[in-house]
Amino acid sequence: MKTQSYYLDHPNTLRNHLAKSYQIEPPEADSAKSTPPLISPKGQLFAEHENLFTFDGECFRETLPKPAPFVLFGVQSCDLTAIHYQDQFFANDPYYQARRQQALLIGIDCLSPCQQGFCPSVDAGPGVKNETADMILHQLSATSWLLLVCNKKGLNALEGLLLNPANESEFTDRDNRIASCVEQFNDDSYLQQGITAINQNQVPEELWQQLGIQCLSCSGCTNLCPTCSCYGTWERQDSNGDIRRQRFWDSCLYESFQREASQHNPTEEAGERVKRFWTHKFGDNFAQEFGRYGCVGCGRCEQTCPGVVGVHSVMKRIASDAKLDT
Amino acid sequence: MQNSILNNQAFYNLTPIAIELVDFINDGEDARHFRFRLPSPQSIDKPEPGQFFMLSVPGAGEAPFTFTVTPNDQGVFRALVRKMGEVTTALFQCQPGDILGIRGPFGKGWPVNALANKKILMVAGGCGLAPLAGLIDQLITSHHHKHLALVYGARNRALQMLNPERLRWQQELSLFDVLEDTGSTQASTEENHILEGTPLDAMDSVLRTLDWTPDTLLLCGPEVMMSAAAKNFIQRGLSAQAIWLSIERRMHCAVGLCGHCYLSEHHLAHHYVCKDGPTYRWDHLQPPEKN
Ligand SMILES: Cc1cc2nc3c(=O)[nH]c(=O)nc-3n(C[C@H](O)[C@H](O)[C@H](O)COP(=O)(O)OP(=O)(O)OC[C@H]3O[C@@H](n4cnc5c(N)ncnc54)[C@H](O)[C@@H]3O)c2cc1C
Ligand code: SF4
Ligand code: SF4
Ligand code: FES
Numbered sequence: 001m002k003t004q005s006y007y008l009d010h011p012n013t014l015r016n017h018l019a020k021s022y023q024i025e026p027p028e029a030d031s032a033k034s035t036p037p038l039i040s041p042k043g044q045l046f047a048e049h050e051n052l053f054t055f056d057g058e059c060f061r062e063t064l065p066k067p068a069p070f071v072l073f074g075v076q077s078c079d080l081t082a083i084h085y086q087d088q089f090f091a092n093d094p095y096y097q098a099r100r101q102q103a104l105l106i107g108i109d110c111l112s113p114c115q116q117g118f119c120p121s122v123d124a125g126p127g128v129k130n131e132t133a134d135m136i137l138h139q140l141s142a143t144s145w146l147l148l149v150c151n152k153k154g155l156n157a158l159e160g161l162l163l164n165p166a167n168e169s170e171f172t173d174r175d176n177r178i179a180s181c182v183e184q185f186n187d188d189s190y191l192q193q194g195i196t197a198i199n200q201n202q203v204p205e206e207l208w209q210q211l212g213i214q215c216l217s218c219s220g221c222t223n224l225c226p227t228c229s230c231y232g233t234w235e236r237q238d239s240n241g242d243i244r245r246q247r248f249w250d251s252c253l254y255e256s257f258q259r260e261a262s263q264h265n266p267t268e269e270a271g272e273r274v275k276r277f278w279t280h281k282f283g284d285n286f287a288q289e290f291g292r293y294g295c296v297g298c299g300r301c302e303q304t305c306p307g308v309v310g311v312h313s314v315m316k317r318i319a320s321d322a323k324l325d326t
Numbered sequence: 327m328q329n330s331i332l333n334n335q336a337f338y339n340l341t342p343i344a345i346e347l348v349d350f351i352n353d354g355e356d357a358r359h360f361r362f363r364l365p366s367p368q369s370i371d372k373p374e375p376g377q378f379f380m381l382s383v384p385g386a387g388e389a390p391f392t393f394t395v396t397p398n399d400q401g402v403f404r405a406l407v408r409k410m411g412e413v414t415t416a417l418f419q420c421q422p423g424d425i426l427g428i429r430g431p432f433g434k435g436w437p438v439n440a441l442a443n444k445k446i447l448m449v450a451g452g453c454g455l456a457p458l459a460g461l462i463d464q465l466i467t468s469h470h471h472k473h474l475a476l477v478y479g480a481r482n483r484a485l486q487m488l489n490p491e492r493l494r495w496q497q498e499l500s501l502f503d504v505l506e507d508t509g510s511t512q513a514s515t516e517e518n519h520i521l522e523g524t525p526l527d528a529m530d531s532v533l534r535t536l537d538w539t540p541d542t543l544l545l546c547g548p549e550v551m552m553s554a555a556a557k558n559f560i561q562r563g564l565s566a567q568a569i570w571l572s573i574e575r576r577m578h579c580a581v582g583l584c585g586h587c588y589l590s591e592h593h594l595a596h597h598y599v600c601k602d603g604p605t606y607r608w609d610h611l612q613p614p615e616k617n
Contacts, residue, residue, distance in 0.1 A: 053341040055384045060427050062341040093583060094337040201592045201613075230585030233578050235385055243384045247340075250585070258576050258586060261389075261410035264549065266575070267590055276590060285596040 001151055003130055005170055006163035008145040011137055014106070015073060017161040022104060023070040035114045036076040036298055040226035044072060045099045046086060048223075048249050052095070052233070055243040063244075064098045071104045071157075077125030078117060078298040080107050080132035082226030088290055089229055104157055107133035111177055113185045116299025116312065120182045121191050124296040127178035138174050146170050194315030195282045195293075197322030205271065207321045211314060212270030214307035219251035221277070221301035221310065227294045230257075252276050278314060338581040342382045342427025343369050348402060349422045354480075354487035356409040357453075358418065359394065362426065364401035371431060372396065375438065375461035376572060376605050379430030380580050381405070386416030390577045390600075393431070394459040394488070406456040406487060432580040434605050436461045436544065437570060438470070445473040447532075447540035449525050449555050451547025452480060455488050457572050457604075458546050462491075466498040473538045475500035479525040479547070482507040500536060504528045526554055533562075540564070545571040556608045566609035573606055575599040 008014060012029055025044055026037070051063040075083075083105065090096035107128035110119075119125030128136045134154035138146040146166055149155050197203050222228040232250040235243055250257065253273050259265040267273050280286060281295035295311065302310025348361035364370060373379070373396045382388040395404035409418050420426065438461070446465075450458050455478055465471050476495065480486045482505055495501055504521045521528035533539070543559050545552040552571045560566055575587035580600040587599040593614055597603070 055382075055427070057384075058425055059344055060342050060382075062339075090583070092336050092338045092581075095340075097337070229583070231578070232584070232586075233387065235387055237385065245382075245388075247584075252585060252588075258588075260574060260576050261414070262548075264574070266549075272590055276588065276595070279592070279595045283595050285593070289596060 001155070004149040004155065005166040006147045006149070007140075007166050008137070008147045008163060009143060011074065011108075011145060014135075014137070014147065014161070018071050018073070018104070018106075018157060020160075021069065021157070023068055024073050025070055026073070035110075036079055036117070036300075038224065038300065038303065040079050040082065040224065040298065040300065041072045041075055042079075042082065042086070042226045042228075044070070045083065045103065046090065046096055046229060047099075049246055050095060050248075052245045052247055054238075055245075057241070062094070064094055067099055067102045069102045069104070071106055073106045074108045074137065075105060075133070076108060076110055076298075077128045077132070078119045078296040079226050080105060080128055081119075081124035081292070081296045082298075084129075084132040085227050085290055085292065085294065085296070086229065089227075104135075104153065105133045106135045106137065108137040109139070109174070109178060111139060111181050113181065114299070116302045116310075117297055118185060118188050118191060118299065118311075119297035120185055121188050122293050122295050122297040124292075126181045127174070138177075140170075146174060188312075188315075190316045190319035191311075193319035193322070197318050198278055198282050199284045202322045203275070203318050204321055207317060208271035208275045209269065210271075211274045211309050211317070212272070214309050215253055215270055215274050216307050217251070217253050217255060217270070217273075218306065219249075219253060220304040220306070222251035222253060223249060224300040224304050225281075226296060226298060226300075227281075252280070274309065274314075281311075338579075338583065339429060340579065340581075342380070342388070342429050344425050345428045347420050347422055347424045347426055351490075353406065353489055354408075355484040357406060357485075357487045358409075359404060359406045359488070360417075361402055361404050362428070364397055364403070364428070367397050367399055367401040369401060370397070370428065373431035373460075374435035375464050376435030376457055377431040377433050378457070378580075378604065379405075379428050379432065380577070381407075381413070381417070382427030382429075383413050383416040383420065384425070384427065387413045388427070388429075388578070389413040390432075390580060392457040392460070394456055394491075395463070396460060406453075406459070408453050408487070429580065432600055433603060436572075436605055437607075438464070441465065441471050441542060443470075443472050444542040445538050445540050446471050446475070446542045446544060448474070448476045448544045449547070449551075450476065450478050450545075451525060451551045452485065453487070454545075454547030454551075454572070458544065459488055459491060461544075462495060462499070466495070473500075473536075473540075474498075475502070475532070475536055475540070477502045477504060477525045477528065477532055479504040479506070479528075479551070481505070482509055502528065502532050502535075525551065526558055529555075529558065541568055543569045545569065549573070560608075566612065567607060569608035570605055571608065571611075572604045573599050574604065 110126035130150040136148040230250045231247040346363045350358040350360040353359045378390045378392045391405040397403040578584040582598040582601040589597045
């Protein structure tokens, strides 16, 4: 479908229209900001805790979630790119897909850089890519917005809302505004150097170890990172005696993540685990599999890390310590 | 419309199928050889030797084990389990008739096709014998290979497992039991053909006894043991492409989702052992040559 565009007086007009048929996330009306929230929408699709099945003593029964149709409203490009990435990773996961099918994604273009973000450097923003959303909001002025409709699902959701079609010229103006936003981002050439060093395996082991000492294994980064997907499982007994298996977000930075029953632990060293995190975010062999890096440049790991091992700190140190082949 | 995608066969099944614990025999210290019954032999795909399944013990959790005997036409299969932690301890409290769960088969098994007409040496340590058991039985019935020898290392006699099977295999292959602690006099170890030390300590003596030279090496056991054995045989002139090993990693899903079983080797960081392994060829695990 060719992208269609309309004028909108305010995002709330769209929000109120959608609220007739969908539950809206986040529920507060003022959610069309161009700064991503500290907590990404990851948990709306890959739940922090969820039931996998129940066992009644004889049979195992799959417990798929059955959410009512919902909208993720005003999602920034980095987080939409992350959802697009997770759509591939969880393509065959029935729990994720049961939620994903009920979700309508309304993106929002960022027109000025956020504090820790670096989406342009990892091809994840600041403008929303059509293939990552159903509709896109783009602010023109205090009283005027552009609404882009990316696909059939978006168009169907718009039914019943009368909007004026926008001029063709708005597309180029939008591109220009996004391009000027890209120019306002800080220089982050250390990122590219860091990525190269990680992929050439040129990061000295001692540096990983130092970073490992700084990592408190708090799981802040893995929880906030919109592309982290690891989980553990446990079982719970209901009051009627039925057993439920649940999965919950896990973190590769925990010492016990790979520890086996025999106590053999291939990533016993904290440095090895920190290395895992960054390899998963910037490794070329993951990029080949998923068509892009695992990092979408949201900067949340930097924002949250109490040990100063977030993305900017780590990549700066790697860039200055690595012995690059050039 | 909502459910159309969810009926798609491509979805991973994270919910087990109910199976019955038929019976078990004690087989070595803290190890039991179990028999389980599927609702029907077609309940799961036919496993290849070296493939594994996820066993659920309701209330305790789920853990990976290898089929020692794959499902017969009654759907009965076997697995050898050593008591280690939560799931295995709960399993050891189960009684015949109890309902458990299974998912699988998973992973890449042994390279059966590459074993045709080969002179195979298997080296197993401790629990590592279980993943080789199904292959040994398949080979000795199909006579697919040329020669077969098994070196089985255990810490002491009490920890040796698959005792009835090893007795039976003695007729069909060259079997070398190696014990770190023989716990008895020289005379009785000689009588029982037991070698002392680790499988590698015993290797010179094993190779002298065989009247053929192995051209294929299959390894299963602790990683340090497998790595030392692979390097030792490369020094002896065996090609890295003729060495296969089964790698163990902590697992919580077996379908490449939970992330626990990743490999930390730089060039294999995107590998999940549950899907891409557990069987690997030695050269594939080594860093690629820099050019
Ligand atoms: C491919 C494969 C095949 C195996 N085959 C056999 C076999 O035939 N016989 C046998 O006795 N053992 C086998 N093991 C080892 C067996 O899975 C562990 O002993 C078992 O997971 C211990 O579980 P636990 O709950 O008792 O231990 P705990 O320490 O309580 O472990 C808790 C959970 O962690 C995970 N875990 C812990 N250790 C391991 C491990 N080594 N491997 C994978 N997951 C682990 C499991 O999900 C387990 O349920 C195999 C392991 C793998 C990876
Ligand atoms: S690694 Fe950090 S910056 Fe990159 S996506 Fe994850 S939380 Fe955001
Ligand atoms: S391995 Fe670590 S970095 Fe990768 S998804 Fe899992 S928790 Fe995130
Ligand atoms: S066991 Fe979950 S990814 Fe391999």
